[in-house]
Amino acid sequence: MKRTGRKSNCPINYSLERIGDTWSLLILRDIVFSGKKTYSEFLDSDERIATNVLASKLVSLEREGILRKSPHPTDKRKDFYTLSEKGLDLIPMLFEMTRWGIAYDSKTEKSVKNFMRKYNKNKTGVIKETIKKVRAGGSVF
Amino acid sequence: MKRTGRKSNCPINYSLERIGDTWSLLILRDIVFSGKKTYSEFLDSDERIATNVLASKLVSLEREGILRKSPHPTDKRKDFYTLSEKGLDLIPMLFEMTRWGIAYDSKTEKSVKNFMRKYNKNKTGVIKETIKKVRAGGSVF
Numbered sequence: 001m002k003r004t005g006r007k008s009n010c011p012i013n014y015s016l017e018r019i020g021d022t023w024s025l026l027i028l029r030d031i032v033f034s035g036k037k038t039y040s041e042f043l044d045s046d047e048r049i050a051t052n053v054l055a056s057k058l059v060s061l062e063r064e065g066i067l068r069k070s071p072h073p074t075d076k077r078k079d080f081y082t083l084s085e086k087g088l089d090l091i092p093m094l095f096e097m098t099r100w101g102i103a104y105d106s107k108t109e110k111s112v113k114n115f116m117r118k119y120n121k122n123k124t125g126v127i128k129e130t131i132k133k134v135r136a137g138g139s140v141f
Numbered sequence: 142m143k144r145t146g147r148k149s150n151c152p153i154n155y156s157l158e159r160i161g162d163t164w165s166l167l168i169l170r171d172i173v174f175s176g177k178k179t180y181s182e183f184l185d186s187d188e189r190i191a192t193n194v195l196a197s198k199l200v201s202l203e204r205e206g207i208l209r210k211s212p213h214p215t216d217k218r219k220d221f222y223t224l225s226e227k228g229l230d231l232i233p234m235l236f237e238m239t240r241w242g243i244a245y246d247s248k249t250e251k252s253v254k255n256f257m258r259k260y261n262k263n264k265t266g267v268i269k270e271t272i273k274k275v276r277a278g279g280s281v282f
Contacts, residue, residue, distance in 0.1 A: 008187035046149035059213025096234035101152025
């Protein structure tokens with residue numbers, strides 16, 4: 001039987017079909033934690049995403065309404081990627097993923113650990129503050 | 142340059158390398174929300190995972206210490222999969238993924254919507270209660 005369209009009506013599956021892959025989530029991480037906004041900035045990350053993969057992920061994240069693409073404010077040859085409200089609403093999930101990673105991984109940098117300590121003490125407050133910051137063009141670090 | 146070992150020291154990347162794929166997260170969903178515990182129960186889900194993919198995901202989730210494998214209490218021919226403490230600690234992330242899915246997906250079932258309404262009102266409480274329930278062998282539904 002040929003599988004067409006979505007695989008189920010489960011909301012977790014809805015999420016996974018949109019952001020359930022390593023590269024999409026690493027792009028979101030780069031925006032939220034490092035304030036990256038351009039193709040070349042995303043390309044430059046430690047995990048070394050391939051150019052064709054990056055290009056296709058940016059297209060699908062924009063199509064899903066998670067990213068917004070606009071002309072770069074100072075360099076018109078570049079595209080400028082920011083999170084939509086739907087994208088900003090993924091920040092709580094991203095933070096939980098980070099918290100779990102830190103809890104079981106000894107290799108986390110001190111700055112990230114310190115930030116997550118703040119988060120663990122006041123999740124709602126830190127999420128609210130971060131969404132506001134990222135919406136205004138900033139980032140965690 | 143050949144890429145060996147982990148791609149970076151980022152804790153999100155740590156998480157993604159362990160549970161950042163659709164099928165692993167759907168197995169966790171089946172355990173937490175539906176109380177599934179055996180290979181044949183996982184195989185039976187709407188998303189129709191392939192047998193070889195399921196087998197390999199179960200091996201890697203067990204190797205990462207997220208799942209625990211033990212003999213089935215009533216049918217010794219079967220393996221019995223439950224979440225370790227490390228696996229139970231993924232429940233908050235799973236819930237945030239569900240919340241996001243429901244917020245942007247019109248197709249969610251009423252029972253899931255109602256549960257998440259409860260979660261939105263009292264996240265910490267519902268997470269605590271669910272971890273306790275799943276640890277004892279139960280599930281959300």
